Amino acid sequence: MEYVIVIVALAVVALIVGGITLLRPRRGRPRPPVERPSERAGGATAVDEAEAGAPAKAPPTEVPPPRPTVEIEKPPPGAGRLVRLRARLAQSQNTFGKTLLGLLSRDTLDDDAWEEIEDTLITADMGTSVARQVTEDLRTRVQVLGTRSVAEVRGLLKEELVKQIGLDLDRAVRTEAPGDRPAVMMVVGVNGTGKTTTCGKLGRVLVGDGNTVLLGAADTFRAAAADQLETWGTRVGAQVVRKDEGADPASVAFDAVKQGIDTKVNVVIIDTAGRLHTKTGLMDELGKVKRVVEKQATVDEVLLVLDATTGQNGMQQARVFAEVVNITGVVLTKLDGTAKGGIVVQVQRELGVPVKLVGLGEGPDDLAPFEPEAFVDAILGD
Structure with missing residues (x-):
């Protein structure tokens, strides 16, 4: 009888233990360890190197975009620029030239007419003494010739103006120096x-x-x-x-x-x-x-x-x-913006140096070597 009781007790304990085991959550299988890329290839990663004390690889340097190249311009030569820019000069000086030619072409040139011619020259900033001299020289030549066709008057006036501006002055810009220096x-x-x-x-x-x-x-x-x-x-x-x-x-x-x-x-x-x-x-x-x-x-x-x-x-x-x-020389800028072209004569008389360059506009190639004959032609027109 005692054996039966012991067996029953053991059976009850076994049932209780089995029930508890069934009530516990079932554990999943353990995942295999993740294989590192370095372990697969046999090398070390940047993280491994850092952990091992080795310096980490620097990120690639960002290369800035190349700067745009500036195309070098080839400017036109200085010779003949004033002739090419003659239209601009003629436009500003047209009134001055036409007034003089109109006065000199009158049928009768009395004292009042000659005084008006002198005033026109003074107004053009030629200076009082120069204007008086030009007027007197013109008056003498007109009286000697006795005829005053438009072509003749233009020729006389051009000769006088060119003479006052001066053909014998050295207007070359000095670009050469002795020796090797600039x-x-x-x-x-x-x-x-x-x-x-x-x-x-x-x-x-x-x-x-x-x-x-x-x-x-x-x-x-x-x-x-x-x-x-x-x-x-x-x-x-x-x-x-x-x-x-x-x-x-x-x-x-x-x-x-x-x-x-x-x-x-x-x-x-x-x-x-x-x-x-x-x-x-x-x-x-x-x-x-x-x-x-x-x-x-x-x-x-x-x-x-x-x-x-x-x-x-x-x-x-x-x-x-x-x-x-x-x-040693004068550069007259904005000459296309004034009708007072006579300042060329006055500047040279006052300073004793030639006008070498003239500016005739805002463009990069609107600076021209000064040429007396081309300048007077532009003033007087065709």
Whole structure:
């Protein structure tokens, strides 16, 4: 009986244990370990290398897009430019020429008519003394000839105007220097006359004539001036020397000439800051720039840029600049915007130097070597 009780008790315990086992959640099979790529290939990953103390591989460097290349322009040569731009000049000077021809072609030339001719010349900024001399010479020749056809009057007037402008003056821009050094040019003038633009256009003229050019941005008062000069230089492949805004202008000019000598360019053009002719300090600084440059090379050309529309005020400016630096030539800008072409004669008489270049528009190739006969022809028309 005792054995039966023991057996029953064991059976009950077995049933209880079995029920508990059935009630427990069944565990899933264990997943096999994930195989790393390095383990498959036999190598180590960047993470493994970092964990092992090895430096991680740097990400690939992003290459910036290439800068657009600037196509170097080939400007036209300087010779014959004034003839090509004659229409612009004729348009601005047409009234002056037509008025003179009309007065000289009258049936009767009395004292009032000759006085009117003289006044017309003065109005064109030719200057009182020059206007009087031209009038007297014309009056004598007309009285001697006795006839006044339009062709004859035009011929007489052209001869007188060309004589006053001067055919015997040396108007060549000095682009050659003795020895191996480059020719050095300084461009000076008051504010607003267009000096920096003139430097860029002059560089184009010289490149068009087959020269190599370096531009020195010695106008350090305006950062825009150096930027503008660099743009001009880039377009024709000219070197540009510049410094930060406010740098010493003489230092920039000195470095420009030095680089020009080292790189063996033909011409160095130095752009100077615009300055009022009444400011003594600024004018003295201009003289300093020239003196510093000449420690390395002679300044072969000092071009004074004058605005042709300023008339008599421009002449006052010119006189002061001529006292500070030795002016060798004049550039008349905006000549297409005024009917006062007589200023060419007056400038030359006052300064004793020739007009070498004239600006006749806003285009890059609108700066032309001055040619007296082509200029007078444009004034008088066909």
